[in-house]
Amino acid sequence: MLKVEQLNQYYGESHTLWDLEMHVPAGQCTVLMGRNGVGKTTLLQCIMGLIKARDGMIQYQGQNLLGVDAEKRANLGIGYVPQGRQIFPLLTVEENLLIGLPARRDKVRSIPPFIFELFPVLKEMLGRRGGDLSGGQQQQLAIGRALVLDPKLLILDEPTEGIQPNIVAEIGDIIRKLNKDIGLTVLLVEQKLPFARKVGDRFCILDRGRRVAEGEMHTLDDGLIQRYLTV
Numbered sequence: 021m022l023k024v025e026q027l028n029q030y031y032g033e034s035h036t037l038w039d040l041e042m043h044v045p046a047g048q049c050t051v052l053m054g055r056n057g058v059g060k061t062t063l064l065q066c067i068m069g070l071i072k073a074r075d076g077m078i079q080y081q082g083q084n085l086l087g088v089d090a091e092k093r094a095n096l097g098i099g100y101v102p103q104g105r106q107i108f109p110l111l112t113v114e115e116n117l118l119i120g121l122p123a124r125r126d127k128v129r130s131i132p133p134f135i136f137e138l139f140p141v142l143k144e145m146l147g148r149r150g151g152d153l154s155g156g157q158q159q160q161l162a163i164g165r166a167l168v169l170d171p172k173l174l175i176l177d178e179p180t181e182g183i184q185p186n187i188v189a190e191i192g193d194i195i196r197k198l199n200k201d202i203g204l205t206v207l208l209v210e211q212k213l214p215f216a217r218k219v220g221d222r223f224c225i226l227d228r229g230r231r232v233a234e235g236e237m238h239t240l241d242d243g244l245i246q247r248y249l250t251v
């Protein structure tokens with residue numbers, strides 16, 4: 021569904037992504053892994069068009085995204101949950117959810133009920149300001165906001181960062197449900213190994229801006245973990 025090929029990205033003169041390759045097959049959950057600062061968020065931001073890649077290809081359903089504006093990428097069915105959630109703290113939960121609706125490809129202009137089935141807490145808190153929610157609730161809101169757009173591919177950047185363990189498990193269950201029951205293709209950045217193993221079908225490991233390993237989750241062995249993931 022998504023194929024990154026020979027992607028190079030620079031921050032000024034600093035070469036950050038090097039001939040990067042990554043495949044995200046349709047219907048699967050792919051986990052992008054690697055230590056801090058290896059380029060995971062940079063890669064996701066290139067995919068979303070939030071930062072520019074210098075050359076290479078990002079192919080989504082057969083189309084090269086590099087010439088497509090960031091707003092249009094959402095229209096193509098790519099949902100994005102950024103690192104740190106980035107919900108609007110002064111807007112209510114309802115307003116946060118409504119904000120993406122005009123970008124939907126169809127004419128739906130109200131919040132789809134399945135969002136509240138997945139996240140009942142959001143229904144209870146519709147009138148609450150986003151900034152008054154707990155970290156876990158904000159993460160649910162950020163995922164809900166991405167789902168409002170009816171994406172086919174959902175991209176999440178460290179959805180468990182700074183969240184209590186019981187909510188982490190809940191978020192894991194929701195990602196699995198979205199992937200296995202609803203059929204969304206998922207790409208997520210995750211540093212917690214048990215979580216990655218629980219939700220992921222495949223992994224892709226970056227090290228210093230390069231892809232160093234990729235494969236099915238059951239092939240992620242101790243050698244790779246020691247070499248590229250443990251700190």
Ligand SMILES: Nc1ncnc2c1ncn2[C@@H]1O[C@H](COP(=O)(O)OP(=O)(O)OP(=O)(O)O)[C@@H](O)[C@H]1O
Pocket residue numbers: 031034036054055056057058059060061062063
């Ligand atoms: N806006 C920026 N300007 C310049 N350099 C940046 C910028 N953002 C990130 N970098 C650098 O690019 C490299 C990759 O950063 P990136 O945030 O993509 O890594 P990451 O793997 O997502 O790390 P983390 O797990 O800490 O979020 C790092 O060396 C970082 O310092």
